[in-house]
Amino acid sequence: MYAAEVPKGSTYQLIAAWLLLAEGGVGLVFLPIIVLSTKTNIDPAEIAAFAIGCALSLGAGALLYSKWAWSWWLALAVSVAVPAWLFATGGLTSEKEGYIATGVVWTIGLAAAAIILAVILALFGALGRLSKNPVAYGITGFYTSFFRGTPLIVQLFLIYLALPQIGQSFERLSVVNILSLTTFQAGVLGLGLNYGAYMTEIFRAGIQSVGHGQAEAADALGMSYAQRMRRVVLPQATRVIIPPTGNEFIAMMKDTALVSFLGVELSRAELFRRAQLAASENVTERLEAFLVAAGMYWLLTAIFTYFQRRLERRMGKGYERGTQAAQRKPHFIQATPSGAFGSGAGVVDLPEIQAQPGMPVEPPP
Numbered sequence: 001m002y003a004a005e006v007p008k009g010s011t012y013q014l015i016a017a018w019l020l021l022a023e024g025g026v027g028l029v030f031l032p033i034i035v036l037s038t039k040t041n042i043d044p045a046e047i048a049a050f051a052i053g054c055a056l057s058l059g060a061g062a063l064l065y066s067k068w069a070w071s072w073w074l075a076l077a078v079s080v081a082v083p084a085w086l087f088a089t090g091g092l093t094s095e096k097e098g099y100i101a102t103g104v105v106w107t108i109g110l111a112a113a114a115i116i117l118a119v120i121l122a123l124f125g126a127l128g129r130l131s132k133n134p135v136a137y138g139i140t141g142f143y144t145s146f147f148r149g150t151p152l153i154v155q156l157f158l159i160y161l162a163l164p165q166i167g168q169s170f171e172r173l174s175v176v177n178i179l180s181l182t183t184f185q186a187g188v189l190g191l192g193l194n195y196g197a198y199m200t201e202i203f204r205a206g207i208q209s210v211g212h213g214q215a216e217a218a219d220a221l222g223m224s225y226a227q228r229m230r231r232v233v234l235p236q237a238t239r240v241i242i243p244p245t246g247n248e249f250i251a252m253m254k255d256t257a258l259v260s261f262l263g264v265e266l267s268r269a270e271l272f273r274r275a276q277l278a279a280s281e282n283v284t285e286r287l288e289a290f291l292v293a294a295g296m297y298w299l300l301t302a303i304f305t306y307f308q309r310r311l312e313r314r315m316g317k318g319y320e321r322g323t324q325a326a327q328r329k330p331h332f333i334q335a336t337p338s339g340a341f342g343s344g345a346g347v348v349d350l351p352e353i354q355a356q357p358g359m360p361v362e363p364p365p
Contacts, residue, residue, distance in 0.1 A: 017064035024057030026295050053082040103271035104296055110187055111253040117192030118199055125200035147197035153258050160186040160262050184268050187259035195252050202244045206237035239315045246308035250301055
């Protein structure tokens with residue numbers, strides 16, 4: 001049977017095409033709004049150059065779907081030339097877009113550090129919720145109840161402002177210094193604790209989705225509790241845990257904007273805070289600054305959603321039931337009362353069956 005084989009470079013080619021199409025599409029969508037909001041500050045030549053760059057990105061992304069070998073070189077040239085022009089000229093409005101785009105790095109870093117903390121807390125929280133130890137069960141129950149029952153913005157202010165006050169009550173300068181966190185540290189801790197409480201239930205449901213027979217088989221092999229969870233239960237629960245965890249990461253990346261209310265330092269300001277500062281410098285450019293920030297949030301969400309779907313498809317590959325699995329299903333030949341062998345596909349007469357060398361053939365009773 002002929003089976004089509006996907007080339008190795010096709011996945012990377014589709015990712016590159018999608019990124020170029022997203023870059024050009026987002027630029028053309030927001031170009032009219034940016035021009036109308038700041039038309040007195042923008043040179044028409046810069047507007048035309050920006051539009052041409054967006055059109056080139058769309059064209060290069062579309063060409064990557066073709067079979068022409070030179071499309072790769074054109075896409076590479078466009079992907080290097082367009083960002084180089086943006087960084088060299090500062091975009092359409094001097095330094096505003098580059099200034100706001102720098103906050104993307106801090107936004108991704110804040111979300112990545114917080115999701116690592118949340119995953120660790122969720123794992124131990126889920127194990128505590130499933131434990132028969134009353135102390136572990138009580139601590140994890142209080143943790144999930146408190147951080148799921150209070151607003152995230154309140155938790156951020158408690159961590160950033162209340163912890164130093166607790167340190168002052170000890171009248172120890174060293175304790176005050178330890179509990180006085182930067183806005184970035186407070187944001188990571190607040191986001192990690194909040195989302196860890198929600199993800200605790202996700203991890204608990206994923207662990208409980210694994211059949212009891214798996215744990216019983218591990219116990220029969222003499223595995224300890226840690227070995228059973230590490231080698232048997234958690235690898236199978238990962239398939240169930242990954243999709244909602246990816247959704248939580250995307251939501252967390254957008255909730256990093258709440259950290260700006262703590263008064264973030266300029267050098268470590270995330271995306272929304274930089275948009276606020278850029279808008280406060282010039283009242284006439286508020287719409288442009290917040291639109292650029294919204295477009296970058298949208299683009300980040302779309303990119304991570306795409307890779308999340310790819311990861312889900314890869315993790316669930318062995319559990320899919322489709323036509324290919326049905327084609328690979330073995331057919332067993334069974335004896336029928338009429339003296340022929342039957343299967344799901346029909347009845348096969350005895351003379352058509354060929355025995356393997358050295359295998360005795362006996363007629364059916």
